[in-house]
Amino acid sequence: MPKYKITYFNGTGRAEIARWMFALAGQDYEDHRVSREDWQKIKADTPFQQVPILTVDDTFQFSQSLAIAKFLAKRFGFMGKDEYEEARINMILECTEDMVKPLVKAIFYDDESKTGKEKWEGSERSSFLERFEKVLRKNNNGDGYFVGDGISVADIWFCIVSDYFADEESLDWSKYPKLAALRERVEKGNKQIAEWIAKRPKGDF
Ligand SMILES: N[C@@H](CCC(=O)N[C@@H](CS)C(=O)NCC(=O)O)C(=O)O
Incomplete structure (x- = not known):
């Protein structure tokens, strides 16, 4: 079973679409909420210096809320039948x-x-x-x-x-x-x- 982590600030905003995907699919994940202060410390090492970021299995990482949402929707069956x-x-x-x-x-x-x-x-x-x-x-x-x-x-x-x-x-x-x-x-x-x-x-x- 893949391991998922969504990194964002403490709010709904652009991470919420991924969180609702996880809820719909009944999929466990880590809801990683960073403070603005901590974000500045990790920002340089992130894929596009923006959140949200999805991490899969501790290794595969990408950003852009809709790219993340579509990736999850496809995996979980919420991206249409054809x-x-x-x-x-x-x-x-x-x-x-x-x-x-x-x-x-x-x-x-x-x-x-x-x-x-x-x-x-x-x-x-x-x-x-x-x-x-x-x-x-x-x-x-x-x-x-x-x-x-x-x-x-x-x-x-x-x-x-x-x-x-x-x-x-x-x-x-x-x-x-x-x-x-x-x-x-x-x-x-x-x-x-x-x-x-x-x-x-x-x-x-
Ligand atoms: N189009 C991007 C926008 C991402 C974006 O603007 N993220 C903001 C938070 S909503 C951010 O990373 N702000 C912190 C920063 O730019 O340092 C998406 O949909 O993910």
């Missing part, structure tokens, strides 16, 4: 990445003028959610998952990212009923994910 499903899963992952950019600007790097937040809540968020809702409806009438008949890494990344803005007061989830139901299905309906969310350490972000 290359067509895989292509659509990749599409959803990249679309979610596109949404992360303005979201991060709005949440973490907004300046005094609050333009990032205004843009996000004013038009960017709805533009993304409308498109995700449409894509979801095209598969099994939106009553399942983004791709195919089962949960995949695409649903996982969308849910993790949407957790960052799900409680914004200006957001009316009734405009996106299928997405709202997907979030419930994944985060509450999926036993492994629900258990992980309930027991995960309270991180810094």
Whole structure:
């Protein structure tokens, strides 16, 4: 049985997608959370001087959250049943990445003028959610998952990212009923994910 370690800071962020993959697969792993101070000590010796980093069997190491997520999804069976499903899963992952950019600007790097937040809540968020809702409806009438008949890494990344803005007061989830139901299905309906969310350490972000 391979041995896995995910190295990141004490937060959800870009390591959470790997952690949810491990939860879904029922796979043991080391959830290695480094302080910012310790990170500076080890940074130079890491694959791309960034976290998250996945280490397999103490020897094989690589970074980039989506590369890690796809590697694990493929191993554990959450990357689609064929290359067509895989292509659509990749599409959803990249679309979610596109949404992360303005979201991060709005949440973490907004300046005094609050333009990032205004843009996000004013038009960017709805533009993304409308498109995700449409894509979801095209598969099994939106009553399942983004791709195919089962949960995949695409649903996982969308849910993790949407957790960052799900409680914004200006957001009316009734405009996106299928997405709202997907979030419930994944985060509450999926036993492994629900258990992980309930027991995960309270991180810094
Ligand atoms: N595209 C990369 C982004 C990685 C990234 O920006 N990591 C940040 C933490 S979220 C980091 O390593 N910060 C510490 C540093 O740059 O020293 C990914 O998805 O993994």
